Amino acid sequence: MQLYKLFAVLAALQPALAKSLVDFSAARGDNPSILGLRNLESVRDTKLDENTKDLYIKLDKDPKGTPALHFHRKKDYIRAEYHSLKNQIEVDKTYYIGYKFSLGAIQQIKLQMLTAKSKEYSANSHGGANIPLSLEFKSGKLNLQYQASGDAKRVSQWSKELKTDTVYSIGLVINTSRPGWVELYFDGEQQTLSSGSTRLKANTFPGQADPKFGAYRGEEVQIDTYVYNIQIGTTIDDIKEAAGLGSSPKPTATSNPTPVPTCAWEGHCEGATCTTENDCSDExxxxNGKCTADGAVPCSWEGHCEGATCSSENDCSDELVCKNGKCTADSTVTCSWEGHCAGAKCSSHDDCSDELACTDGVCA
Structure with missing residues (x-):
């Protein structure tokens, strides 16, 4: 499910004009079209213009009877998402996104259900597209991941276990620059990231980057997810309802905030002495004998990193594949969507795997 494959929440603004850019409420009965372009894809290369009983995004109610925008995708189908604020990007701006949602019944397997994503379509160096920032639900956890460049691996910056049939709120603050920065709110509380800081320094303006929301990949299971509010704006007040902010917290004011030395297991936080990962808290x-959130950590799914035993790719974390019974980042694996890798024919960016863009009719 996508929130963003996060998440840059970018939009073009009139100079010196602060305003809400997107404000969707299922409770008000808002037309989902205000979110942007609807993308429905059943089997590969088969795109649908209208909802069907097996693939749809429509105003509905969640299992508890609350009005919601219902994203439904049958097993083996590929995509049900909205593409917002297409081509509306400005550098050196700060944007805010709020997203209130719940998950239907799902299986605990490796999949990529992106709750929000920001996809770079036009890189400013060497071509190619990547997903700079994403919130992905897999293996029972919501993960905030960052990909520094098209040839870099995604690295988990934060994760949270989620339950089905439970309403959650996400707030993101994204400064678009090179480098820019990102801050995250979960259920109204600002989150400390794996670095120990509340702010991630990141390249948030690699080129055209558009927000998408919905269900993408994870074809192994049927997906039902419910969205109550989506808000995108230029101040934190623009997203208070969707992000679950009862008041207006102020984002960190400095580019290099002091790390917050906190974790769930006192005495086992970052910097504590350790002999194994079991001696360290959280993520x-x-x-080298110290608990750390070093970006060189091999993967976000402990026990399923490179070198772990596997029988299929569902046994491996992140972008790893199962080869000869071992999880590996074999360079011969060209992309995450077979048949849509570099060199494949295309008519739009959506015909290409996540890392790629459609250039002159070819994924590149």
Missing amino acids: LFCK
Whole structure:
């Protein structure tokens, strides 16, 4: 499910004009078309113009009877998402996105259900597209991941276990620059990221980057997810309802905030002495005898990193594949969507795997 494959929440603004850019409420009965372009794809290369019983995005109610925008995708189908604020990007701006949602019944397997994504379509160096920032639900956890460049691996910056049939709120603050920065709110509380800081320094303006919301990939299961509010704006007040902010917290004011030395297991936080990863709290790892959130951590799914035993790709974390019974980042694996890798024919960016863009009729 996509929030963003996060997440840059970017939009063009009239100079010196602060205003809400997107404000969708299922409770008000808003037409989903205000979110932008609807993308429905059943089997590969088969795009639909209208909802069907097996693939749709429509105003509905969640299992508890609350009005919601219902994203439904049958098993083996590929995409049900909205593409917002297409081509509306400005550098050196700060944008805010709020997203209130719940998940229907799902299986605990490896899949990529993106709750929000920001896809770079026009890179400013060497061509190619990547997903700079994404919120992905897989293996029972919502992960905020960052991909620094098209040839870099995605690295988990934060994760949270989620339950089905439970309403959650996400808030993102994104400064678009090179480097820019990102801050995250979960259920109204600002989150500390794996670096120990509340702010991630990142390349958030690699080129055209558009927000998308919905269900993409994870074809192994049927997907039902419910969205109550989506808000995108230029101040934090623009997203208070969707992000679950009862008041207006102020984002960190400095580019290099002091790290917050906190974790769920006191005495086992970043910098504590360790001999194995079991000695460290949360998402920390044991490296050179110290608990650390080093970006060099091999993957976000402990026990399923490179070198782990596997029988299929669902046994491996992130972008790893199962080869000869081991999880590996084999360079011969060209992209995450077979048949849509570099060199494949295309008519639009959506015909290409996540990392690629359609250039002159060819994925590149």
